[in-house]
Amino acid sequence: SQKIEQNSEALNIQEGKTATLTCNYTNYSPAYLQWYRQDPGRGPVFLLLIRENEKEKRKERLKVTFDTTLKQSLFHITASQPADSATYLCALVHNAGNMLTFGGGTRLMVKP
C-alpha cells in the first residue's frame, strides 16, 4: 500500500542549530513533493515545492532535498529560531492531477 511517513515524535533542538526533518514514501512515483508548515489551530501554509528532476531547492533558511531512488525528502531549517516551532507536513502528488496526499507531520520545537 502507499505510505508517506514522517517521524511522529517531536523534534527538539536548540536555537541556532539546523533542524532536519525526514519524509519517506513507498509505492509512489511522485512528480513533485511539497512541504507545509502548520501552527496550532491554523491551516497549513505552503513553503516549498521540489520536482522529481530537482535534487535540491532553497528558500532563505530553508532547504529541501528529493531523492527518488531512496524515496525520501529531507527538509532543513538552518539557524533555527523559536518562531520556527510548528508542525511540518510533506505532501506528494499521487496521480495525474494536482491532488496532494499528506504525511502525518513532524512537530518541531526550537528552544531558546
Place this chain on the structure above:
Amino acid sequence: NAGVTQTPKFRVLKTGQSMTLLCAQDMNHEYMYWYRQDPGMGLRLIHYSVGEGTTAKGEVPDGYNVSRLKKQNFLLGLESAAPSQTSVYFCASSQGYDGYTFGSGTRLTVV
C-alpha cells in the same frame, strides 16, 4: 487579499442533523479541495474540484457531498451527521501545480 475563507469556524451538530460548510477563494484558482484532519490520521482528501461545475471523490468521500456552482465557491455538505465526522475541516485552492492555499479551518463536533 482574503485568500481562502471558510465559514463557519466552529459548529456543534446533533447526530442526524445536516449542515453545509462554505469555502470561498478570491484568487481565481481552478482547483479546490476539502480535507479533514484528525489526530494521528493527518490530512485526508474528501472531495475535490478541477473547475467550475466539476467535482470528484477523494480518499474519504462517504457521508459527504459537494458542489461547485461558481468558480470561487466550493460547498461541503453533510446530509446526516455522525459522530465519526467530528473533525477539523480544511478547504484549499490551487492553480496548476503550485502550492495549496488553505483556509483557517472549521472545527465540527457531532454529538
